[in-house]
Amino acid sequence: MKRIKIFLFTMVLLSGCSDNLLDVKNENTYTDESYFKTQVQFNEAIIATYTVFSHMGMMSREWYFIFDLLANEAERSSALVGTELQLTDYSFTNNNDDIVGLWASLYRMIFRANLALKVMDGWEPVDDSEKVLKAQYIAEAHWLRGFAYFNLVTNWGKVPLKMTYDESKVNAAPRASVAEVWAVVESEFSLAIPDLPVKYSDDQLGRATKGAAIGFLGKTYLFQKKYDQAVTELTKLTKSPYTYSLDPVYDHLFGEDNINTPEVLFAVNHVYTTANTQYYMFGGYEGEDGKTFHTGRAQEYGFNDWENVTISDALVAAHKYADPQTGAAGYIDPRAAYTYYGSTANGGDTEYCDACAAGAIPFPFDFYSNRYRKYEPYEYQKYTEAPMSGINTHVMRYADILLMLAEANIEKSSPDIATGIGYINQVRNRPSVMAKNYATTLSQVEARTALRRERRIELAGEQSRWFDLNRWGIAKEVLNQEHPASLGQSPFLDKHVLLPIPIAERNSNAALAADIANDWN
Template sequence: MKKYIKYLIAVCVTLTAGGCKKDLNLVNKSAYTYDTFFTSDAAINQGVIADYATFLHVGLWAREWYYIFDLMGYDAKNDAALQGDLLGLAQYNFSANQPQLDAMWASLYRMILRSNVVINRAQAWTPANTTEQAHQKQYIAEAKFLRAYAYFNLVNLYGRVPLRTDYQPQPTSDQINLPRTAVADIWAFVEKDLKDAETDLPLSYAATDYGRATKGAATALLGKSYLYEKKWTDAVAELTKLTQPPFTYALAPQYNDLFDDPNQDDPGKNPETILQVMNQAWTDWGIGNQYYLFGGEEVWGGKATHSARAQEYGFNDWSNTFITTTAVKAFTYPNPQTNATYVDPRAAYTFYGDAASGGQTAYCQSCAISSSIPKVPIPYPYKYDANGNLITATTGYHWLKYEYYNKVESFGGPQSGINGQVIRYADVLLMLAEAYIQQGNTGGQPLALINQVRSRPSVNAPLYTSLGGQSQAMTILMRERQLELTGEQSRYFDLIRWGIAKQTINSERQAEDGTQPFQDKNVLLPIPISEKNANPNVAKDIGGDWN
């Protein structure tokens, strides 16, 4: 018997250098891998949809995005209900470990990662027919657009950041720990991605694909990039394209259609939207309370596509923020034709307030309060109790944009289906006007563009007859952007790129709450401590634990 055992041992040693050990690392041949999953049109498309899904991740459009930039741009200020770490944004006393900023950084890089995966796999895929060939170009173009969107925000907010341009399934340490890249090189990369996307993206999509990036979205973001880079001539050339065929963008006749759910999705009813983050409230899915706030992204069947803004900003809900008195006062200014005091009609679409401010003075326009008080508007700032008696609900100015109070007295949960406006045509017209003005052209072209925005049927504000000199024209343009885009996370970026953030925000805060919180370092956001701890090449390139 011993002879046979010795023989078996000898065989094992001969056949395997490691003796009689079995390889227990079995491969599941039914499982997908990086190499085997992305081999069809449907699979590549799923990768693209996953790329768009990052818009609704922590730090971006489902929640943190509006808090970060409404508070820091001083469109919004904290109500008493705004507690904890969000107060750091409101007071400009945040640091490199601010949770919302850390989450935003991570999600933007997640968008870049997914874009790089899509581009890599789509390029390796062999389409079976001409339809799939067209889809291949489209998918790559969509991924390049989203990658450019992420880098556009990173370079504006942080300056020099690591530039990750491709995906490595098994990256080396050097590929993981990339150093920061020069700002000019990041801008060049953004421009290249957007030019490629502009070439291969379609003009429009079927209704089932609303929300995907179009040729117009790439053109608009490229023109916006040129404007931010102060390439005025290039900005004029690019943004002008959007005012001409084959594009058919126009201002939505009803301003509030941009921020209310019935008419947002259909370009036929809302021709102004160029890019929006698509939302759908959980009640539409019929699958229960699957709130984003409590971990709902990319779970529960991928159907948690909603925003918490209506609930969190709502004065008759969580009431976390006010619209600032500064923003409210901006809507009152000299009539451009008579010089008399004038209240801009857009106030009534932006906030709730008293008649003198121009804000909306009633809400819940057709609510059945009780059997004895059927379908009557409630005067702001009051609400009805269970017996139909008016009681004071709130004071100050509160948000109307992105709210449901035209339909209900109280929204009741953080599951809004109102889409988020990323780029819209009015913004394009004002950017184009600015590009002209920045070159010293204050004549008919920028004048007509600004007046076009003011003459929207539901607004119909008095038109300017002249913009004056360049300084006066920029003052008019700045105010017009503030009024048109209040609460759309635009003003912070505008103040930073115009170089007037510190003086403007500190002046406004001093007048409103006696503080001057904006410091020189706030021109850029702090590089998150998570990135510093993970990437030694970034860590050694950060000054003062900030940027």
């Protein structure tokens, strides 16, 4: 975490005792019972759970590839090969390394949260301040476990539930129903809310807040189409004691200082340490490459760097639509210039390096076509130099809250279209954007179209669209239209709505394997 010291520790389970004089206890080894004794060590248990955000399949690298490529937020370039190429052409199988890494890391997060909850059962706080911290740490463990199960159920459907430390140590476990997993997700975020703080001191930024728990509980209701409950929960974040607001400067959301934006509910905070750690996200973390937490996205997406992917043509095209006020064709959304480098005709930014010492450089559109600008440092430097970006990954921000409120109001049993459109317009009225507003008299169908377009544009390249398309039940239709099956492009099939259960998990868990159909899910 950028503001939280990352503690690295190893626990070696002892095999037992012996009367043999040669059986000498190593005082430098610990068990879960012997290590955790003080507030500092209980905090380590929580921080170790947060560090999973840097593991395989997560935000240091694979997360953005998985969800951008699956949802056609990014397209292959000539440099893209192997594991990631399988994601963009839907040829991936149940041993795709990125998907396997995501599954494993989410269960590792659950394992560590379970360990934290177990050891804190034995914590006897010495004063009132420690009582508050114990309650906070327990709430954080519930939030992290809720995050893991939210992503497991949305991507795999039925999954094993491991709700205790002992259960986490046993691989054999049947899959719970989707309804059972959603009930756990609701419970976890509900348990987290009471004891999480509204905000932290600057040196603790990056931990889950009360707002992050409320936001994810509201999101959980939305994904289950419990729209009235989603409205009730998410509306809390628009009022005191919460002070979230849209950052006036859209660009600020995607620069290295974005930890200080008033818009963040939860972000994975990245930091680069030393040169020997710059390639840590290729499978190395927690000690192998030192204490670091940066991301490779800027380097891998950058047009002046590795350029493994490009922004998709469909996403660029989505920024041009009918004028919301006149209906005239060809309106270009102002966020185009903040999202991609492109041409005057498509609204993309036509210069980069605006803040470089040598001055602005024309973007070579004729050579590159369109390329990502979001999450890139090219306004300040010509090259990224190495995969060492410290730009934080947004997991939930206030614009997302407003758009979820819009969706819930539009879709609930007694739709409130005017209120829903009001939330959409609020996002469009960000001072640096000022997109034209929609009329509050739109029909439900028109409002739904506006909402879905708004989420696509506002949250472009933020790993949101995959979840949106599946929630709306339109992934197959939309993605096959955007890149139809052809030589080198497999079609999006019904099975792709859920990710395949990793083959290693199936081979080691007979109870789960018996419930898998068609070698997939």
